[in-house]
Amino acid sequence: MLRLERRSSAHTARAYVATAYRLLDFLSVHRGDLPTPAMLTSLEAADLRAFLARRRGEGLGPAAAAREMSAVRAFLRFVAEQQGEATALPKIASPKRPRTLPRPAAPADALALAEETGALASQPWIAARDTALLLLLYGAGLRISEALSLPARVHPLGETLRVTGKRGKTRMVAILPAVADAIASYAAQCPWPLGPDEPLFRGAKGGPLSADVVRRAVAEARRTLGLSDRITPHALRHSFATHLLAGGADLRSLQELLGHASLSSTQIYTAVDAAHMLDVWRTAHPRA
Structure with a gap:
């Protein structure tokens, strides 16, 4: 079920x-x-x-x-x-979840993380793969599971990409030229045949790339750069959303790009942007 x-x-x-x-x-x-x-x-x-x-x-x-x-x-x-019975469930309040704000990476940190993860890779094609993957997460706001499930037939990427997200929902995301170029560079160097129905991102032995492998690579690059432990592959998706909102994107468009079922899930990024502005004010204003 x-x-x-x-x-x-x-x-x-x-x-x-x-x-x-x-x-x-x-x-x-x-x-x-x-x-x-x-x-x-x-x-x-x-x-x-x-x-x-x-x-x-x-x-x-x-x-x-x-x-x-x-x-x-x-x-x-x-x-x-x-049992063919009415679903009258006992009424019990769920524990209240603490309201926590996503911690986005600064644009420079997001790009540095992608470059450093590639620089620490053991082989040139793996370096190209890791850089391309992280740029895709940041540039298109994908979940890591969505990126790793992409079939190789999406290459070469155009201006848009159809992504299958949670519960099989599909959405269209925009692809930046720099992201498309990075994936093309990886595909050209990948030693494994990229059949149309094979995974686009491949592991060192040719199988599907594991999310845990990506997380470990990001953790190593993060330590090298001295970045916060909160900057994970998923934090790049938060960064995508926060930076778009700060640049003037409206919530409905952002909801579509992120694939959120409810607008309330997207609205949390307005609080992130407000928190950032308060931090800037406290740092810069002489009477803060």
Whole structure:
């Protein structure tokens, strides 16, 4: 159901299934009996609060606890639907997530990170690959999973690129000439055949490039440059959004470029831009 109907990612599906097992294990002790569909559809708010208290006691933070309760609701809704019953879930407030602002990299830092990651690579073609990938993340605002899932048939890149994001949603993003040139340089040097249906970005042994490999390369370059630990591949997407907004982009256009389902997800970048302006004022104004 998660994969086919809700079109959730494999990672989300694994996390939700793991939560369902944790709930069942908890209820077998809490209720003193093996859980049944009838038990699950008759749970009360007190049962869910007890489960949440157990998970918080195990060190779960507010954001992770909120995700856990979202998975619990999805599982209980699924059970009720399988039993042909109404999905009347116990009312329980999810933990409030702390409102944190994205930490974008400065434009110069984003470009320096892409160049330094390439400079530290073991082979010239890997250097070209890493530089091209990071420029794509910053220049087009892609998630790293979206970039790594691109097939080689998108090369050579034009002025736009169709990207498949979360839950299979597609969107069009603009491609800067510098990004297209960097990817063309990588493709020309890549020692592995780039068949149309093969991944565009390849690992050292020719398989699909792993996101963990990219994160480790970025971490090494970040240390070399003395940049904050918060500057990750995903932070380049935040930088893309923040810099576009500072340059005059409207929220609706930015929402489309980022592939956000809700405008509220995009609005957080207005707070980032305001925070930046306050920092500039505090630093520069003589009476700040």
